Amino acid sequence: MPGPPVVRIDLGSGAPAYAQIVAQLRALLVSGALAAGTRLPTVRQLAVDLGVHHNTVALAYRTLAEEGWLELRRGRGAVVVERQGPRASSRAQEEFSRRLEGLLAKAAADGLSPKAIVREFEALGRKLWKGKTP
Amino acid sequence: MPGPPVVRIDLGSGAPAYAQIVAQLRALLVSGALAAGTRLPTVRQLAVDLGVHHNTVALAYRTLAEEGWLELRRGRGAVVVERQGPRASSRAQEEFSRRLEGLLAKAAADGLSPKAIVREFEALGRKLWKGKTP
DNA sequence: ACTATTGTACACAGACATTGTACAAATATC
DNA sequence: GATATTTGTACAATGTCTGTGTACAATAGT
Numbered sequence: 001m002p003g004p005p006v007v008r009i010d011l012g013s014g015a016p017a018y019a020q021i022v023a024q025l026r027a028l029l030v031s032g033a034l035a036a037g038t039r040l041p042t043v044r045q046l047a048v049d050l051g052v053h054h055n056t057v058a059l060a061y062r063t064l065a066e067e068g069w070l071e072l073r074r075g076r077g078a079v080v081v082e083r084q085g086p087r088a089s090s091r092a093q094e095e096f097s098r099r100l101e102g103l104l105a106k107a108a109a110d111g112l113s114p115k116a117i118v119r120e121f122e123a124l125g126r127k128l129w130k131g132k133t134p
Numbered sequence: 135m136p137g138p139p140v141v142r143i144d145l146g147s148g149a150p151a152y153a154q155i156v157a158q159l160r161a162l163l164v165s166g167a168l169a170a171g172t173r174l175p176t177v178r179q180l181a182v183d184l185g186v187h188h189n190t191v192a193l194a195y196r197t198l199a200e201e202g203w204l205e206l207r208r209g210r211g212a213v214v215v216e217r218q219g220p221r222a223s224s225r226a227q228e229e230f231s232r233r234l235e236g237l238l239a240k241a242a243a244d245g246l247s248p249k250a251i252v253r254e255f256e257a258l259g260r261k262l263w264k265g266k267t268p
Numbered sequence: 269a270c271t272a273t274t275g276t277a278c279a280c281a282g283a284c285a286t287t288g289t290a291c292a293a294a295t296a297t298c
Numbered sequence: 299g300a301t302a303t304t305t306g307t308a309c310a311a312t313g314t315c316t317g318t319g320t321a322c323a324a325t326a327g328t
Contacts, residue, residue: 013229016285023236030239042305053287058306067243074306075294088245095147096241096251101258102157103233105164109201110226111219114263117230121255124235129248150316176274187318192275208275209325 005033009050017052021060029069029080031128040070040078139167143184151186155194163203163214165262174204174212 005028009020028034040046043061047054061078064070068083107117139162143154162168174180177195181188195212198204202217241251 010232018285023232023239026243027235027239030242043307044305054305055288055307056286059285061306072306073294074292075304077305085243086245088247088250092241092244092246093250093254096237096244096246097254097258098144098157099237100254101161101262103230103237104258104262105157105161107226107230108164108262109160109219110230111222112226112230113222114259116222116227118259120227120231120234124231124238125248125252128235128238128242152316177276178274188274189276189319190317193316195275206275207325208323209273211274 007046007050009052011051017050018056018060018063021046021050021057022063025060025064026067026069027128029064029083031130034080036080036082038080040080042077141180141184143186145185151184152190152194152197155180155184155191156197159194159198160201160203161262163198163217165264168214170214170216172214174214176211 007021007024009017009024011017013020025034025040034040040061041049043057044054047057050057061070061072065072065078068085069080070078071081072078104117108114141155141158143151143158145151147154159168159174168174174195175183177191178188181191184191195204195206199206199212202219203214204212205215206212238251242248
């Protein structure tokens with residue numbers, strides 16, 4: 001039986017390390033790959049794996065805890081909890097729309113074809129909603 | 135005859151102002167809404183419109199100039215030029231994949247339904263490739 | 269020629285990201 | 299049960315990033 005899925009970050013990507021950790025763990029949480037009850041690696045363990053300071057991982061965990069994904073307790077660790085997502089706000093909708101537009105434009109500017117972009121989108125969609133809301 | 139399309143940024147969105155300007159202008163450039171030969175507003179004019187410092191706009195313009203979209207000259211202004219986009223690198227492909235995954239997961243976590251997400255994706259696709267590469 | 273316009277250079281202030289270090293709460297060991 | 303270990307947290311220090319104030323350089327207009 002495998003341990004929890006691994007996180008890999010890309011230093012030198014511009015994006016802050018803690019934000020990359022948050023983004024990747026959130027993807028695993030949304031997809032259900034990290035189900036309620038799962039215990040995450042300790043902040044120090046994951047920090048060593050990624051080559052960053054444990055406070056950087058701690059900040060990522062705290063961010064996810066504030067979103068309702070994790071429960072954090074000293075001495076125990078980080079555990080995934082049941083979570084009822086919020087209702088979609090128009091704020092979130094607009095934010096998503098603008099960020100997606102920027103991302104697609106950047107991809108096109110970098111030479112990715114519309115076909116390749118659509119393919120990637122569909123692949124990620126299957127990955128994220130793997131049997132959740134088909 | 136209308137002037138060039140307007141840019142609107144959202145301070146308090148977390149994203150840096152100059153990055154928002156870059157992202158929105160790049161979207162207009164990719165879609166062809168800003169064609170070669172078009173003259174952009176001066177850095178000071180756009181800065182006043184957006185409520186930021188002109189050096190902030192200048193940084194955005196310089197970023198787009200380095201990507202090959204604009205030609206900048208003192209006294210003249212910023213003009214859109216013909217641009218041959220690069221071939222897609224695997225680096226760009228991976229970058230896009232990870233950013234898109236993070237964005238989709240964030241949207242899902244914020245309560246957006248898969249249906250709403252797909253709808254937005256298709257709408258933006260039509261907007262960005264309006265008659266370019268169908 | 270001279271003035272106005274326009275992008276640029278550079279130093280400064282504040283916010284943010286990461287780290288070093290020490291601490292507090294829970295658990296494991298004996 | 300006392301004690302050591304494990305685990306998340308608090309906080310200051312440092313370097314980087316963002317945005318601004320101000321002055322300058324190059325082009326255009328008169």
